[in-house]
Amino acid sequence: MAAQIHWLAVNGRTELLHDLVQHVSDVDVEDAMGQTALHVACQNGHKTVNSTTVQCLLDSGADINRPNVSGATPLYFACSHGQRDTAQILLLRGAKYLPDKNGVTPLDLCVQGGYGETCEVLIQYHPRLFQTIIQMTQNEDLRENMLRQVLEHLSQQSESQYLKILTSLAEVATTNGHKLLSLSSNYDAQMKSLLRIVRIFCHVFRIGPSSPSNGIDMGYNGNKTPRSQVFKVRKVYDVVRKIDVKEMNLTKHAFINQKPHTQNPLELLWHSLDEWLVLIATELMKNKKDSTDITSILLKQKGQDQDGTSIPPFEPSGPGSYENLSTGTRESKPDALGGKQEASADCQDVISMTANRLSAVIQAFYMCCSCQMPPGMTSPRFIEFVCKHDEVLKCFVNRNPKIIFDHFHFLLECPELMSRFMHIIKAQPFKDRCEWFYEHLHSGQPDSDMVHRPVNENDILLVHRDSIFRSSCEVVSKANCAKLKQGIAVRFHGEEGMGQGVVREWFDILSNEIVNPDYALFTQSADGTTFQPNSNSYVNPDHLNYFRFAGQILGLALNHRQLVNIYFTRSFYKHILGIPVNYQDVASIDPEYAKNLQWILDNDISDLGLELTFSVETDVFGAMEEVPLKPGGGSILVTQNNKAEYVQLVTELRMTRAIQPQINAFLQGFHMFIPPSLIQLFDEYELELLLSGMPEIDVSDWIKNTEYTSGYEREDPVIQWFWEVVENITPEERVLLLQFVTGSSRVPHGGFANIMGGSGLQNFTIAAVPYTPNLLPTSSTCINMLKLPEYPSKEILKDRLLVALHCGSYGYTMA
Template sequence: MERAMEQLNVQLSRLTRSLRRARTVELPEDNETAVYTLMPMVMADQHRSVAELLMNSKFDVNYAFGRVKRSLLHIAANCGSVECLVLLLKKGANPNYQDISGCTPLHLAARNGQKKCMGRLLEYCADVNICNNEGLTAIHWLAVNGRTELLHDLVQHVSNVDVEDAMGQTALHVACQNGHKTTVLCLLDSGADINRPNVSGATPLYFACSHGQRDTAQILLSRGARYLPDRNGVTPLDLCVQGGYGETCEVLIQHHGRLFQTLIQMTQNEDIKESMLRQVLEHVSQQSESHYQKILTSLAEVATTNGHKLLSLSSNYEAQMKSLLRIVRMFCHVFRLGPSSPNNGNDMGYNGNKTPRSQVFKVRQGQGARRRDPASVRETRVSEQTKHSLQEPLELLWHSLDEWLVLISAELERNRSDPAAGADIASLLLKQPLPEVVMETGGTYAQGEDVISMTANRLSAVIQAFYMCCSCQMPQGMTSPRFIEFVCKHDEVLKCFVTRNPTIIFNHFHFLLECPELMSRFMHIIKAQPFKDRCEWFYEHLLAGQPDSDMVHRPVNENDILLVHRDSIFQSSCEVVSKSSNEKLKQGIAVRFHGEEGMGQGVVREWFDILSNEIINPDYALFTQSADGTTFQPNSNSSVNPDHLNYFRFAGQILGLALYHRQLVNIYFTRSFYKHILGIPVNYQDVASIDPEYAKNLQWILDNDISDLGLELTFSVETDVFGAMEEVPLKPGGMSILVTQDNKAEYVQLVTELRMTRAIQPQINAFLQGFHTFIPPSLIQLFDEYELELLLSGMPEIDVADWSRNTEYTSGYDQDEPIIQWFWEVVHSLTQEERVLLLQFVTGSSRVPHGGFAYLMGGSGLQKFTIAAVPYTANLLPTSSTCINMLKLPEYPTKEILRDRLLVALHCGSYGYTMA
């Protein structure tokens, strides 16, 4: 019994000792195993357990382990385990031992802000001047992380606060780069060299400006930092502008006023991003009225100088043109920020960022007030007189522009009055030598070049600049009356420019898109440009400002995916599109069908294809079939569906999105509906698509004298409203106004508008509201109704052999006639696009029916393509009767004349002359 009790006491003693030591085993003898036993205890700062294990142990406290070869002292300093750190130091751990990267325990403590560990290491003679492999010392780590409270303690032990790393950077360099103001002040107070360059010649001020550290730059400049470039000549201002750091630029300019003009000159440097320059100029201009005026006046002077260089025929056109337009864009951007410049039509009190302009020009405490006299804390406004004076330097350029155009106009007039030159526009565009007054401007020209060829592009670029400057003075969406007057004054010259070189429209005459009054003057020239060129211009302007991206947007989260259900694709698509951001939809579309994994362009194309069929699904009552059975027109009775206007808006969005992203839809509308989308007035011929017989009756009224026929028609019609016939007046009091020979044209037009427009006006408006969300009205008007169909539904493949086999001839033509053989030879030589234009020109549609030309439909049923003879007269163009698919082809004397006249007719489309 006594023996058993003795054994129990021994076991209890061992258990107690084990619990007190927090271990059940002794420290292994080999260092490799022992260090991994100790490491978690050191990290947790279990110093008593570590002391117990190290007691009577042969473990080497300086043993380096792991890939980076660190000791336990490194681990303690890194984790802030101060008790373990002291224990290890007492056991003989080396405070200056360096790991594989050259870091000492003091480096790690400084990097992580372990103040107590740093203090203990310094007590045990840690060397603060040791550099790691990159040349970094402990004070570099403190400066990087802005540990100012630790830095105060450390600098007392540092012999040189300007110790350099491998790149020649001191602690002051890195503190300035990271914007640690108190650290910068501490280093400067400790004697850091404020202008010390690194190996590339970059000073602390350079580092502060490279990262837009405004307050740090302010401290350095107030302490006497010099404005020095690096060894490549890059200055602190260069760095500020490249990064768009407006506040830091402002600080530099405050201390070095000469830099203001340097900033203005930088606007001509094509290597600097324009967006960054805008940010800088915007910030500097908003600091005070004087800054605002000075920047605008300086930009206007630079723009004027560049504009006159551009007008000098000996200058480099491309370089001067880009420079001028770049500077003018920046001028206009800053100008619009002025406190009295108009913004959105009637709100003169807000800038483009919706910040009250009264606040923009206030000096507020905490935003610069401490650097200015408190008496200047007030609201300032730019007066109207001052606003106009800011553009005065540019008036010299506009005056020169006007003189050039007057000179060219006089030259054109001289050529017109010359009997030998003729009076048509083609003669005026023939090459004429530059007059002597032009040569006196200092320009040079090659022998044989004419005034228009030499000046058109240059003057057009200045005209674009003039338009931009006029526009920035007007409310959004309004064209300057001054600019409209300018275009009207020089109308003939500008049309000569465009006729000679149509790309001017696309490159410089952007005002045509924004001002319908001006657009109408040039429309015939614009519509005469190749369809492909107009498409390129359309998408260039449509996508301007959008980031480059694939058609299929790869969203960052599920909310960006359009998740739709196949069994309810119309309703579910309508719901998800209405909830989506229009800007995101413009950037790209990602579609996934519910329960399916597939995504990508194929799924997007399938989605558009299915939706285009659903839009015309009769269950929704949105569209009705036209007389030919292949095209669709808005249903005047669509209100049977209570959501019909929302659905029309959705249909417009889908077609707008498809056009925006160049996706084709499997749907064709009547020619009149395409006209509604384009804003083109309908005419009586368009009625044939929904009621061919009624269209023939209207045609008969126009073609015959109705004076004595006793028709007793009034300006009213009966129309079907949900099965009930109602008489509707065509104009006020129309039921009592008789239709006569004198007013029959008005009657036909009003009937047409009622049937084709008024009856479906709410539906049209809702559709256009959705369509214009993605497609601006000003851009889509570049096309006619035939071309819009091609844009939306694509270019069909046309089999010319099938076409010729299913063509009929009348009025004296047959398939053996030479002119008919010429015609088909010309058709074979046409491009696919031109063949489609021909098909549209004659039939009103680009579509070939299923089964080929044998199934071509007319206004009253099947109607083959027909060619009728017309007597030839000089310059006569072919015409067509679209309701009977008839081409009226004059009896041209040669194949060359036939081809020329046919192409003119096709490219003019319906513009410029009326189709029969």
């Protein structure tokens, strides 16, 4: 009988269940897990049917609070599966809010599943659970996106609920922020907790109530929305950006002249941060002998946290700053010292002890300022903050440049701020900047195990070898940009192979096609090895579309750490980076003209009678025309005083203005995958390394970073013969060998130790294969493996290897 009742409950057969329970004495008959029909009905079925079945069982006397063997009640199961209606029925009919034997509560299950509607029902019957959800934001074991989902739903219910959530989150963030500013707290845990809460806060802040009937405009217009009560952004006319906040329609965030006792919690944290930085700035300017011994005070705090509660570094001066907060947080007031103490340490010790903590709070401050601004616009308040504390922030960065990588993300998003720190950033090792570049490039993207093999067949780029440039342009233009950022899968029409090796070959072939003269996109420079956009590319009617595609390919290659077999002129790398060109760059396309410009700069032209004007004759759509270098340039003579301007304007005309449409189209495609703020971390030489790898193949480095498997060892005769052959073949054949095994003809920056495989870094590997006559070497490009037969002699090995390289380096199967 138990099996029948459970089956009907699981499948929502309410009518049959109703008839059956009339003839049983105990509707709570259990299965082996101690579950009754009510347990299984609460976790299964469609909402309407499920609710009807639950009501039927309750009407028949089912125990609403009966636990199974693990202590889970029917309400527990309803919440674990997000059954909102069922949970509401149970609570309405008196279900108790009980945890299981492990202490897991129904609310824990709702939040873990992101079931906002079910959480709402629980809070209706148990209002205390609202604060429990707010406190859950500090639990690192809970997935942040699930918490966001729950709070997003709750915030949509009403304006008052929305403000309550924001205020509660702000209070928790402030508490965590003040703990972080106390040396008695654990830095890593407190920093992660603060930034997590602030991220959730900003997400909820941006969403806002969506109900059109609430009568409040939650956009960027209007000045009566209560959202500004959560934290305020002062109206700032910034001297750097000259931004008028009124013109930005952000009056709702205007300055609110609040008294200390009505200050919102986050403002107290920002005030503490500001005072800390002012104090450090003051100490930096003081003579060491006269400096206040902040260090001894800070160190003393480390022993004050005996009860596990973080004590703020200093007591607040003035009444009412914190005591009125529901969190009980006390504001950190670094300047409220009872008096000066004898100096015992250099101020730099203070910086080393506080810089990371203060920098994390600065990051939180930036996030809060940014979430109030339209996308792409930096908060005037934050710019004012950075300008005010410029010297201290530079001191932080100089002492520990990794702070830039960890917390000062705002540098990348605001050119005005970036320029203030660029000299410090560029001084960091190239390797560190590369790591920072890729960390930020891929931040926010979901983790993917695609390894260039997407689940959806429609995401595969199917291209034709005989028209690879045009067919690739067509499929890439139609592909989803976000998906291409996450992973690429390429298949050649009529071939079975698909994987990392095929992707690498695709990039290799396309990089050659981009500079194919048939498309007239690029011309070879004077050195014969690099390429420059062709000012006459308009002969190809699709040239701008193709330039955009070329930018996409290079952006994709950089995004996925794939090397391209192409080198550009130094000036074109500068265009990609947004660096101005100079007259020396002209030498790449016209060495003689560059020498003339150099001569003008090096010599006094006052009495030479050159009669140069600020205009030059240039090719415009196939005809020579006089082009002014600036308005009225044809009537402005070049003199000794203005010759430097003339040389710069000529350079810009030849190197930039003449190819501006081509540059713009290329950058449009490139920036689809690589943000301009990120790429400026590098100079033009480093960008070439990132895109094209090392131009030379170092055989000794190759040998050093090679692994052996399937029976081979480094000392085996076949392996000795192999490396002797590699050292003696031509450089071109070495490139063919590298491409044959890895799919790429280039070595990445850092050498063979950094070669990528299908699942990350993968060393070049040689595997043993039993020898049979005429057997050629084969490869598995996804794992960078050369399958080398155990040849009986060095001569046979070389012969078979070269045959494979010259005949088998293109095309892939599933062998």
